Amino acid sequence: MTETLVITDPESDRYHTFGYISWWRQEVVREATVLVIGAGALGNEVLKNLALMGVGQLLIVDFDTIEDSNLSRSVLFRETDRGRSKAEVAAEAVKSLNPDVGVKAWHGDINYEMGLGVFRHVDAIIGCLDNREARLSINRFSWAVRRPWVDGAIQELMGIVRVFWPGHGACYECTLTDLDYQVINLRYSCPLLARENILQGKVPTTPTSASIVAAFQTQEALKLIHDMEVQPGKALMINGLTNDIYLTEYPIKEGCYSHSPMESIVELPQVLSRTTTLKQLLEIAQDSLGSETVLEFDHELVVALECPSCGQKSDIFKRMARLYESAFACPNCGDRREMRLTHRIDGSEEYLNRTLAEFDVPPLGIVRARNGNKRTYLELTGDKGSFLKFD
Ligand SMILES: [Zn+2]
């Protein structure tokens, strides 16, 4: 196919030189929405590149705040930003770098606070993270809704860049070893310890390895946006000490837990996590699949904590993984309280009038409805604006 070159005026068009690249489509780049998870060393460089290229919409996600030690590797942060949200500062910097770019900063934890519907509504996902837990979450979310994601990892002068694309080659979880799972489980079992471990395990990185790896990540995302060929399931290994760069392919793991896509996702624009109740969502599910339909969650939810010694009881409505050890102590007698758990709603519950948010379902989450072997996935599409309204 012959590509038409569109050459614009260099005085008035900041994207002028891209017009000389035969396959580059500035309108495609402008229309694209990219989710960048992590606004640290890699995230800063990725965002800088995406902004310079004029990628139209950027959703920037991070739960962390800026400290002085970030300043040696973060081109978007200034000393005066100390203590501020990384996502928010990065969004402001991107905007000043290129006002054409629409930005949305979201300060929160992707593991529990962001619905996986977010992944459905973006064109590419770039993971700029430093831990296995978050990579595993992104991988499972991406697989569930069949979206490609680009991972980057750095340590000293080494780097790895990988594209994972559900259905095309190995995924991130295929690459995990038994030891990786042990480390992850250890952290999951105690959230407080997890944070300490992650802080202690901080990997030493340089601004150079961050910019090299982030540049490759951004290029892979650019190819995904243009529907160009990428090499999913392979790792680009970069050794900055010896200047060796090579590609290696991962084997697909039989029975990998991530390989379970949601088959039929239904968008529900009228459903919002903050206003829709469990009862209302169950009714929607039953209208479509029949009166025996139940809502199911992949995680255990702690409905209440009850004291076996004195009978004290508190409503909790939180995912088990989000509970801290200190929550278990009985406020009356100090004994350890027991959990009342659930992972399904069948309509007989006394708490049906709670909203989805009160039941720890995140905004733009996706809930499974099941009647026998019939299943459908209900998206809280009304929450789209929480993540995908760009300034
Ligand atoms: Zn896999």
Ligand SMILES: [Zn+2]
């Ligand atoms: Zn008690």
